[in-house]
Amino acid sequence: MTTAEHIDSLQSFEIRERDVFLVTYPKSGTIWAQNIIALIFELDDTDETIYENNLEKMPWLEYPEGHSDYVSRPSPRLFASHLTPALMPRGLKGKKAKIVYVARNPKDNVVSYFHFCHAWTSLETPKSFEEFLQQYLAGNVGGSSWFDHIREWHTHRDEYSILFLTYEDMVMNLFEFISFSIILLYLYGLTLPMLVATVLPQDLRSAVVKISQFLGRDLSEAMLTHIIEKATFKNMKKDPKANYEFLPEDLLQKGKFLRKGIIGDWKNSFTVAQNEMFDQVYQEKMKDIPFKFIWNI
Ligand code: A3P
Numbered sequence: 001m002t003t004a005e006h007i008d009s010l011q012s013f014e015i016r017e018r019d020v021f022l023v024t025y026p027k028s029g030t031i032w033a034q035n036i037i038a039l040i041f042e043l044d045d046t047d048e049t050i051y052e053n054n055l056e057k058m059p060w061l062e063y064p065e066g067h068s069d070y071v072s073r074p075s076p077r078l079f080a081s082h083l084t085p086a087l088m089p090r091g092l093k094g095k096k097a098k099i100v101y102v103a104r105n106p107k108d109n110v111v112s113y114f115h116f117c118h119a120w121t122s123l124e125t126p127k128s129f130e131e132f133l134q135q136y137l138a139g140n141v142g143g144s145s146w147f148d149h150i151r152e153w154h155t156h157r158d159e160y161s162i163l164f165l166t167y168e169d170m171v172m173n174l175f176e177f178i179s180f181s182i183i184l185l186y187l188y189g190l191t192l193p194m195l196v197a198t199v200l201p202q203d204l205r206s207a208v209v210k211i212s213q214f215l216g217r218d219l220s221e222a223m224l225t226h227i228i229e230k231a232t233f234k235n236m237k238k239d240p241k242a243n244y245e246f247l248p249e250d251l252l253q254k255g256k257f258l259r260k261g262i263i264g265d266w267k268n269s270f271t272v273a274q275n276e277m278f279d280q281v282y283q284e285k286m287k288d289i290p291f292k293f294i295w296n297i
Contacts, residue, residue: 119256
């Protein structure tokens with residue numbers, strides 16, 4: 001829970017040069033990027049900065065419970081947030097600290113959100129997907145409107161030191177996978193399992209490289225491989241530091257944060273009519289925002 005007083009107090013929250021903020025609209029891959037950033041800074045860990053889990057290591061700016069040490073934490077401090085620019089600390093505008101913004105295509109985002117409402121006990125359980133879709137499009141969900149969130153961050157991007165990434169950037173693109181596989185198959189005679197192992201983490205790899213370069217971290221090849229391995233869906237699901245299963249069951253049903261982790265799951269929930277209606281709204285609201293999403297794999 002947060003309070004209006006806490007949100008107001010964030011305006012004057014003192015920013016340090018080495019602070020890192022991960023900003024997302026809910027259900028856009030926050031805990032995934034949170035894990036990647038936490039791992040990028042793992043080598044710096046001292047007794048003081050080894051935390052039990054990623055929530056402790058990279059706490060929510062707007063949910064301060066149990067984190068009274070925001071001010072006294074050593075640098076680099078890592079924070080996650082779903083806030084829009086207007087509610088973020090004013091000091092961020094000096095481009096002192098870094099912001100990693102992760103966006104996800106809104107069709108998969110709304111489906112992920114819909115399922116999450118069934119798992120997170122303090123959220124109202126929607127009666128149907130149709131009902132939730134209408135609320136989502138109207139911005140009547142926690143975190144307000146997906147469209148406004150993206151628009152505001154994109155419009156104000158020059159005021160911040162910010163890296164925009166998409167969830168889809170971090171997942172394998174099937175077209176690239178097939179083309180790359182064919183090349184490797186012919187050139188090097190690799191077998192199928194070797195191909196999968198070689199090719200699959202490629203997009204995750206470029207996302208990790210992009211994030212670490214933006215954060216000014218020079219990663220060794222071994223560290224890069226370690227982070228990629230720890231950040232795959234399968235491994236994160238097993239990782240008690242990263243999978244949020246440490247949350248009590250009266251707050252979140254076990255195993256529900258890492259649900260499917262794929263691109264294109266929206267097709268299992270959207271009807272043809274819902275899809276057409278969504279496309280119209282999307283085209284209208286996003287016509288001047290040059291964000292390109294991958295919708296299918
Ligand atoms: P799904 O519900 O579609 O599976 P957030 O952390 O912002 O709440 O986002 C949660 C979404 O990110 C969930 O999507 C979850 O499965 C997905 N996710 C988390 N870790 C992931 C990973 N390592 N690989 C792919 N998707 C991941």
